[in-house]
Amino acid sequence: MPAKRPPTETSAAFRLIRPAPIETVVVTDELSGRLGRNRSPGRRQIGADTDHDAVLAWLARSADSPNTLANSRREAERLLLWSLVEAGKPLSSLTHEDLLAYQRFLADPQPAERWVMTGRKLPRQHADWRPFAGPLSTSSARQAMVVINSLFSWLVQAGYLAGNPLALARQRRANTTPRVVRFLEEDLWVQVKATIQVMPGVTSRELASQARARWLFSLLFLCGLRISEVVGNTMGGFFNRPDPKGEPHWWLEITGKGGKTRLVPATRELMVELMHYRRSLGLAALPIEHEATPLLLPVWWHAPSDPRGSTIEVPEALTRAAVHQIVKSMFEQAAHSLESQHPDLAPRAERLRAASAHWLRHTAGSRMADQEVDLRHVRDTFGHASISTTNIYLHAEDTRRHHAIEAAHRLGWD
Structure with missing residues (x-):
């Protein structure tokens, strides 16, 4: 009787069914990143041994800047979830081709019922929460890839990844918009x-x-x-x-x-x-x-119309x-x-x-x-x-x- 082959990274048995907030995601070792194909064999400068923990270590750098932290978490979470749900592989196994596919995905997150919220914005704990409010504009998608490139570059510097798959992307000269157009006449x-x-x-x-x-x-x-x-x-x-x-x-x-x-x-x-x-x-x-x-x-x-004491408690x-x-x-x-x-x-x-x-x-x-x-x-x-x-x-x-x-x-x- 032939030996049973171990499941591959892209085996459907190990894929998540739908995205969920990263703090609630639990995955098997095959998708955790411990065996990621892009993991560095050298000495790490961070204690993280999984992709989830490595992303958290990267986010911790922005703890004193709530706005930067929120934007960075959003983009890292979206990529991590896409990697697990759609690509069926850990973030540390993503290739240059995978990231080109992800960039196209940002412009049209499909299937929409899996990725896009309908109606009003829901709290992260809600069962109908989704990572996207809709397709990203060209400029928003470009900014998302800038954040992701920063993530990969830092993970390489930290000794967690062997290389940055986005480093192979064609570098375009940054063109500053001559004038802002998003204002109210x-x-x-x-x-x-x-x-x-x-x-x-x-x-x-x-x-x-x-x-x-x-x-x-x-x-x-x-x-x-x-x-x-x-x-x-x-x-x-x-x-x-x-x-x-x-x-x-x-x-x-x-x-x-x-x-x-x-x-x-x-x-x-x-x-x-x-x-x-x-x-x-x-x-x-x-x-x-x-x-x-x-x-x-x-x-x-x-x-209160008749406050007790000199201090008013505000929410x-x-x-x-x-x-x-x-x-x-x-x-x-x-x-x-x-x-x-x-x-x-x-x-x-x-x-x-x-x-x-x-x-x-x-x-x-x-x-x-x-x-x-x-x-x-x-x-x-x-x-x-x-x-x-x-x-x-x-x-x-x-x-x-x-x-x-x-x-x-x-x-x-x-």
């Missing part, structure tokens, strides 16, 4: 503001929702904050520092990307909105130094996903309102639906640049490392250049 921004202003305000919860939406969009637009900065900072960051003439100037100290701290001018308009929002919560109009109140609070919370900050959902909901309502005005406005409504919180940051930067605010001021307010990053907001300059060329540079066919 004036008509769309006006529509969003109008939608917030006409939100229902009959019940206490409706009033709280309107006050929170108005404050959130004020923060995102007037300060150019990222969602991670909204949830990661508190009202204790506001402080008053008089100018040389003794005029009071309010500032908001923000800890942002990479743990870097910057000062954002808190304009009179922003301070009015802050006081309005705080009063709606039953708080004093202005925060005190080092106050722990999050910049944004759940709609159900209200300060934890909203998650990034929750704030993202609030923003997307407002854009959806604005788009629906726009569509109802005239069928020809449907393309403009779709542009609103495609928008995200980061579009408001770009909108703010574009507006400042168009109003000829010194780009150095825009750079410092937004926390850009270089003025070249801020230059992407110079839409008005492009428009003037286009008009000038249009008027003076003609071919003149008879």
Whole structure:
């Protein structure tokens, strides 16, 4: 009787049926990576002996940067799950050809019922959770592969992998986008503001929702904050520092990307909105130094009318996903309102639906640049490392250049 062959890496018996959060995945030794074909035979600089543990070691480097950690975990998790579910092999056995197939998969994650969530975003613990919200755009897929390349390069340096299969990819020269295009033009921004202003305000919860939406969009637009900065900072960051003439100037100290701290001018308009929002919560109009109140609070919370003691207990900050959902909901309502005005406005409504919180940051930067605010001021307010990053907001300059060329540079066919 012939000897029974051991199962191969791609044996269906060892494949996962569907993706699940990586912290819950349990696999056999064949898929754990202990026997991965790309494992380095040399001495390792990390203690990990499985692909799962090696990925966690890589992620641990970003523990002090929540935004980077979340983005890195998302891309590493997607690749690890695809490797197990679709390729039927451990991450440490993936080849260059496998990664080309994965890059194509990002543009159309199929079968969709296995990989793509339908409807609203679900918590990771939910049985219907999926790694994707839909196909990735070309730029998002490219960024995903950049993150994965970083993962493989680090695992090679750590002595866990023998080589980086992505190192064989054709290296393209990075082309910087001349100008940012993901921003809201004036008509769309006006529509969003109008939608917030006409939100229902009959019940206490409706009033709280309107006050929170108005404050959130004020923060995102007037300060150019990222969602991670909204949830990661508190009202204790506001402080008053008089100018040389003794005029009071309010500032908001923000800890942002990479743990870097910057000062954002808190304009009179922003301070009015802050006081309005705080009063709606039953708080004093202005925060005190080092106050722990999050910049944004759940709609159900209200300060007690008769607090016991001097300290008011406030809930934890909203998650990034929750704030993202609030923003997307407002854009959806604005788009629906726009569509109802005239069928020809449907393309403009779709542009609103495609928008995200980061579009408001770009909108703010574009507006400042168009109003000829010194780009150095825009750079410092937004926390850009270089003025070249801020230059992407110079839409008005492009428009003037286009008009000038249009008027003076003609071919003149008879």
